[in-house]
Amino acid sequence: MVRHVDGDTVVLRGEGPGPLPGVPTRVRLLQVDTPEVHGERECFGPEASRRTQELLPVGASVRVQADVRLEDRYGRTLLLLWDAGGRSIQEALVHEGYARVLHVAPNDLARTELTGVQQAARRAGRGLWGAC
Secondary structure, three states, X not given: OXXXXXXXXXXXXXXXXXXXXXXXEEEEEOOEEOOOOOOOOOOOHHHHHHHHHHHOOOOOOOEEEOOOOOEOOOOOXXXXXXXXXXXXXXXXXXXXXXXXXXXXXXXXXXXXXXXXXXXXXXXXXXXXXXXX
16 A cells, blocks of 8 residues: 555555556545545545545555456556455445445446445445435
């Protein structure tokens, strides 16, 4: 983990085989969308960015997985991320109400699971579901 951009975008540097080169690369967390903090701030944006920083501290190692399409229209690499303990970063953000599920076709990995997690978070009024 090199640095944070916002709640759903980070900069990672790959080590070993995989979809990331050995240079800092902007990565968009696949299947989730957090409220904005750049430009016009959205409700719960600062909180979502802060939570991503807590889940992915600078210097932390993460495991990544690509889906069908590796880049979005802005050139960011699209990846699912897990922390060193095996916790899905996307699932944690959605479960706690810091992110919504965002489908970026044709990528479908984890979409069904995350949708169920989002429904539970919404019913419970967690995070943005209770604040915004």
